[in-house]
Amino acid sequence: MAVQTLLDECLSIRGGRLFIEECDADELARRFGTPFTVMSEDQLRRNARRYRREFEARWPAGPVVVLASIKANFALATRWILSQEGLGCDTFGAGELHAALEGGVAPDRISVNGAIKDQPLIEAAVRAGARITLDSTAELALVREAARRLGHRATIRFRIRPDFSTLTEPTDWYEEPTPIAEATRLYKAGIPTEDVIELGRRALQMPEIDLAGVHAHIGRHTNRTEQWPPIIAAYGGLLAGLRDAWNGWTPRELNLGGGYPVPRDPFGRGLARLQGRPRTAPDVSEYAGVVTASLMSTLQQHGFSLRGLRLEIEPGRGVYGDAGVHLATVRNLKAVDSPAPHRWVETDTSDMFLPDVVWEHNRWTAIVANKADRPSSIVADIVGLTCQPDRIVPLASLPEVQPGDSIAFLDTGAYQDGLACNFNALPRPGMVLVTGDRAEWIKRPETVADIFRRDVVPLRLTARQ
C-alpha cells in the first residue's frame, strides 16, 4: 500500500499525490477542468460540529447559535450543508438574505447585519422573521414602518461600538504597525454610543419592536487568543452603561461576531513584519474557552444574570477556509538569469480569483498535487493569467514542475469565490463539492457569454451609417 501522510482531517498525500478526502486532486483537475475550487462537504461538517461542540460545552447558561458568516461562501449547496448541521448565518444585503433563505437557514437563525440597509431589505427581513442588527439610527424607523405594514413584531439588536482603546497590539492588516484600537476606531460599523443610548430609549417604547440584544464584530486582527478578554471587557462595560441608561434593560442575546482564524492561518503571512509568526493558529477549543470564560466573568462582574442568555458567534473563515482547495494547472515555465535570476510558474488561474493575497496579504500554501511528496528544488513565483504582476504565491519553494502539473492552493474556501472578479474579461471559476470519493459541480464555471450578458449596446452605435 502507498505511503500516506495526513496533512489535516481533509487532506492527505498518498503515493506522492494530494488527496482531498478520498479524491485524487490531480484527477479532479483533469476531470472538471481547471481552474476551480473544491469544497469538502466532510470538512465543512466537521468544522460546523467543532464550533457548535466547543462553544456549547462551555456555555451552559443558554443556547449557543453558530451563525456562519455567509459572505465567506454563498454557494447554496455549501449553505444547505451548514443548515443541515443546525447552523444559522449572518447576512449583509439583499443577495445574502436571499442566499440564506434559499439555502435552508431557519429564519430565527439569521442575523441581518450590515451598514446602510434600505427599506426593501428591512421589509424582506421583517417578513422572513429574521433578526435585524441595526447599524444606524435611520434604520429604526424603517424597521418600525415595515413591522406596522406587515403586522409582525420585529426582533432587533443594535450593533454597538465598544471602546477598544486598550487594544494596543498591532493588527495583522497592515505592514506599518497599527494598533487594533486605531483600526477599529476608523471602521464605520456600529452605532455611535451617544446615538445608541437615545435609540434604545425610543425602541423600548415601540410595541412593534422587540429589542433582544446587541451585536459587535471586531474581526480577525491577530490569531492570538489574548485579544479576546479586552474585547469582551469593553463589550461588557458598554452593555452595563446601556442597562443603566435604559432603566435596567438586560439582553436576552449577545452576538460576538466572527474573527476566528483558519488553522493554517494564511492571513498576513505575506507581510514582512509577520514572517516570524507561529504557522498555525490556536485550536477552536482555546478560543471557545477564552471567549466564554471572559464573557461570563465580565457579565457577572457587571451584575448581569446569565440564565437563558443566547450566545451567538459568526465565524466565517473558521468554518469555510480549510474546507476549500483551489486547483489550477501549470501552463508555462519562464526563467531569466540576468540582471538577476528569477523564475515564474505560469498557471491558468489568477490572483483575481484568490484576491486575499492582496486584501489580507495572505500567503497561500501551494502543493503540486501530482508531485506532492517531491522535495523542493526551485524557488519561483506562481503567477496568474492577467496583465497584472498576478503573483499568486511569490517566491514559492516547489519541486521541479512541468506544464500540465496541477497546483493546489489550500485554505481558499472562504471569501475567494465571493471576491473574484472578471478583470481581463476572465470567466470566474466554478466550484466542485467533494464528499468521500464523490465529486460534483455545485457552481458551474462562468462562460465568456456570462460575462457579457449584462451589456447593452445601443443600436445607434452598431447601425451602419
Ligand SMILES: Cc1ncc(COP(=O)(O)O)c(C=O)c1O
Ligand atoms: C458582521 C460580521 N460577522 C462575521 C464576519 C466573519 O468574519 P471572519 O471570517 O473573520 O470570522 C464578518 C466578516 O467580515 C462580519 O463583518
